[in-house]
Amino acid sequence: MNKPILVTGGTGTLGRVVVARLLADGLPVRVMSRRPRREGDERPYEWAVCDLAKGTGLDAALADVRAVVHCATNARNDVAAARRLVEAARRAGSPHLVYISIVGIDKVPLPYYRSKREAERIVRESGLPWTILRTTQFHDLVATMTTVQRRLPVVLTLSGVRVQPVEVAEVADRLAELVQGAPAGRVPDMAGPEVRDARDLAAATLRAAGLRRRVVPLRLPGKIARTLRAGGILAPDRAVGKVTFEQYLAARTPPAGRR
């Protein structure tokens, strides 16, 4: 039972929290990254240098793993990456593959969502034991959509679009639970506790960062904007996350006087 769990994207927003969670559970972990391990990093995990886009380092990364949590993503090549990962996993004895996906990928025609749908299909038809969890947007992503605009005179949001952000640590907890359990197929979606107007979330992010900017909602034409306005990325009946956006902002913003 001492075989490691491989976390692809173990250096990313979600993956690094999954790694921390699995280590806290006392499990052996192997982190996959395209980069070599940072000098002086003595955390108790193994490291596998692997590029899913180029197909390098896969067999060594998958060797002797008990399971895989696939968190790596790179909008341009996620489909080829999923295919390569699945093939390498088959060669390595077919470990349980847990894949993180996104609520609404079959409703909103974004190119990235199309690649997530295709990657899900590859996982489902892989012949491996598999589990897929779809979640809504992480708080970090929603806040970043505002903070990247901080040098502009106004902050743009999508008019009439509601979001239901979820805390990444709660998603990581769920993935850690799933990878330690039996393969479960597509499990119930996971969404944050509140459905919120994108405009309110932008204003809350600005307030927390001490920035004074006007929030300007844009009404865009086209099917993507229409499906977003129709609630395509929401799962109100799966509002199982506990941490609200304001709690997330408060936790990441140092109290006044210590900034």
Ligand SMILES: NC(=O)c1ccc[n+]([C@@H]2O[C@H](COP(=O)([O-])OP(=O)(O)OC[C@H]3O[C@@H](n4cnc5c(N)ncnc54)[C@H](OP(=O)(O)O)[C@@H]3O)[C@@H](O)[C@H]2O)c1
């Ligand atoms: N962000 C959200 O709101 C959200 C919501 C729902 C679901 N998800 C899903 O959650 C997953 C993780 O998202 P995230 O926001 O944590 O991503 P992220 O922060 O952008 O991290 C991406 C990770 O992928 C790795 N990576 C990229 N290209 C790679 C390649 N060619 N080969 C190997 N590794 C590669 C990176 O590792 P190195 O740079 O170290 O190589 C990095 O650790 C994605 O599947 C995403 O669709 C995200």
